[in-house]
Amino acid sequence: MKDLNWYFPKSIAEAVDLVQQGKIFPHAGGTGLLSRGFTGINGLVDLSRLPLHYSKIENDSVEIGSMNTYAEAVSVLMKVDPEHILVKSLRNSANTPLRNRITIGGSIAYFPPWSDLMSALLALDADVMLIGENDGQFPVEEYVNDKDVRDKSLIIAVKFNLSNWRSYHYRDIRTKSDYPAFNITILLKQSLNKIEDCRVIIVGTGKKYSRLTNIEKYLINRDVGKINIEEIEKLVEVKFAGKRIDDPEYSSYLAGVELGRGVEQILRGH
Numbered sequence: 540m541k542d543l544n545w546y547f548p549k550s551i552a553e554a555v556d557l558v559q560q561g562k563i564f565p566h567a568g569g570t571g572l573l574s575r576g577f578t579g580i581n582g583l584v585d586l587s588r589l590p591l592h593y594s595k596i597e598n599d600s601v602e603i604g605s606m607n608t609y610a611e612a613v614s615v616l617m618k619v620d621p622e623h624i625l626v627k628s629l630r631n632s633a634n635t636p637l638r639n640r641i642t643i644g645g646s647i648a649y650f651p652p653w654s655d656l657m658s659a660l661l662a663l664d665a666d667v668m669l670i671g672e673n674d675g676q677f678p679v680e681e682y683v684n685d686k687d688v689r690d691k692s693l694i695i696a697v698k699f700n701l702s703n704w705r706s707y708h709y710r711d712i713r714t715k716s717d718y719p720a721f722n723i724t725i726l727l728k729q730s731l732n733k734i735e736d737c738r739v740i741i742v743g744t745g746k747k748y749s750r751l752t753n754i755e756k757y758l759i760n761r762d763v764g765k766i767n768i769e770e771i772e773k774l775v776e777v778k779f780a781g782k783r784i785d786d787p788e789y790s791s792y793l794a795g796v797e798l799g800r801g802v803e804q805i806l807r808g809h
């Protein structure tokens with residue numbers, strides 16, 4: 540194995556200088572780097588001494604520094620909204636030691652197909668705050684889809700607004716310690732008997748993630764009494780692919796069933 544240079548910057552500016560050199564990667568929780576391997580990496584920048592371990596909640600805006608772990612992000616949100624979608628999606632992720640290690644920033648940058656974080660962040664229309672080659676605030680979706688935005692930039696924080704979404708999260712696992720084959724986030728706003736707004740994201744599909752706009756269209760402005768769960772299940776047409784998916788057709792069927800159950804659960808209010 541080749542030697543890796545480790546860097547221990549004490550300021551964000553120092554870390555950014557290193558990351559911009561290329562082939563020098565940030566090290567956050569280290570859990571993704573270990574599974575990825577070190578091909579193409581000449582050095583690692585330890586982020587643990589940087590002031591990225593903060594959280595801010597002002598009015599309805601939440602900002603979570605990139606070095607917060609899954610467990611810490613859950614604690615922050617529990618104080619303001621115990622029913623928040625990120626509480627639901629992260630509190631059962633992986634296992635306790637890993638939730639104390641996996642960071643928010645590392646998980647956005649790495650975005651594995653089993654991510655419990657990303658379906659919620661995409662549904663929330665969250666932003667990432669970057670510094671480096673690209674400075675500023677970018678939609679998470681743009682960060683995910685545009686390599687030029689990601690390249691040689693450090694994630695400082697993730698930002699989103701608190702809103703009165705009713706939410707549901709499903710992880711498709713066979714055993715408690717399994718990586719999810721896919722996971723589903725549903726956000727829904729209801730006023731009186733009508734669905735006002737809705738977001739549906741599945742992470743783990745062949746395209747890595749899919750936004751189910753046809754389900755959103757079916758639900759938005761629909762009278763709650765006229766929602767037919769079987770129709771929703773039939774509208775789910777997601778393509779699964781890859782080694783982790785034994786039977787893509789079965790996974791697609793399962794996603795439909797679980798999505799229907801999710802909508803039903805939100806409408807019942809528990």
Ligand SMILES: Cc1cc2nc3c(=O)[nH]c(=O)nc-3n(C[C@H](O)[C@H](O)[C@H](O)COP(=O)(O)OP(=O)(O)OC[C@H]3O[C@@H](n4cnc5c(N)ncnc54)[C@H](O)[C@@H]3O)c2cc1C
Binds near residue numbers: 564567605648717
């Ligand atoms: C056994 C196991 C089970 C797991 N199960 C789940 C699960 O069920 N659900 C789930 O959501 N996750 C799970 N994970 C975690 C997931 O697979 C990744 O390992 C994790 O999201 C990476 O986060 P990290 O903080 O460890 O990042 P690192 O490993 O430190 O970094 C990952 C990548 O992101 C880059 N990076 C890190 N921080 C930044 C930053 N601030 N700015 C820019 N780039 C950065 C690194 O250079 C690297 O390329 C599991 C991991 C393991 C090992």
